[in-house]
Amino acid sequence: MVTTRRTQQERRAQAEAALLNAAAELVVEHGVRSLTLARVGEQAGYSRGIVTHHFGSKQTLVERLARATQTGFVPGLADLPPGLDRLLRLIDGYVGASGGAGTMNRAFLLLWAEAATASELAPIFRERDEAFRSDLRTDVAAGIADGDVRPDVVPDDVAIAVLGQLRGIGLQHLLDPHTVDTARLRHTVTDYWRQALRVP
Numbered sequence: 386m387v388t389t390r391r392t393q394q395e396r397r398a399q400a401e402a403a404l405l406n407a408a409a410e411l412v413v414e415h416g417v418r419s420l421t422l423a424r425v426g427e428q429a430g431y432s433r434g435i436v437t438h439h440f441g442s443k444q445t446l447v448e449r450l451a452r453a454t455q456t457g458f459v460p461g462l463a464d465l466p467p468g469l470d471r472l473l474r475l476i477d478g479y480v481g482a483s484g485g486a487g488t489m490n491r492a493f494l495l496l497w498a499e500a501a502t503a504s505e506l507a508p509i510f511r512e513r514d515e516a517f518r519s520d521l522r523t524d525v526a527a528g529i530a531d532g533d534v535r536p537d538v539v540p541d542d543v544a545i546a547v548l549g550q551l552r553g554i555g556l557q558h559l560l561d562p563h564t565v566d567t568a569r570l571r572h573t574v575t576d577y578w579r580q581a582l583r584v585p
Contacts, residue, residue: 401439403429405453408446409492417499417506422446444505447496451509454493467527469534469582475524476547477575483555484567494555518544525582534582543582550574 391399407429411419422443426436440446459478465471482490497513500506521544528534554574558565 412492454489467523469528472524480571
């Protein structure tokens, strides 16, 4: 049997992924206050020294976790041009994915909620929210330019409202998954925004 030796870069990427997964598990199981470099290392089966080597500090670990947890939440959007169709697919996909959110996505929502009272988290999540709102604004503005979205719609207002609704649905589903039927709700929410934005 031939085994292929992994490169240093592959080993580093594997260790980092394992550490981020361990950090997400700790956040979901015990809350963000439980997150220490030592506990992350222990959870992942590595030493604290490895965690320190990869991230240096808890702040850097949380920043990387915030970025990793948002990556690819709604796949397939990068290939679509900005506009109403992409916005509606994002809304539909986000609400639908909230129903089956994995550990990384649950960790993101919990960290996001915690950022309201944790000064070390607030800048990270303000930046993540602004990036998300920017994408939403781009879709609305493109929809207006294409003639698909009403010209009196304010892209900033829509971006704030959509972001709040999507994250709110995600948090409600975390708290009470039996009450928040994301399979049904995804269609309701998408239809609401289609009717609210579309040119009559």
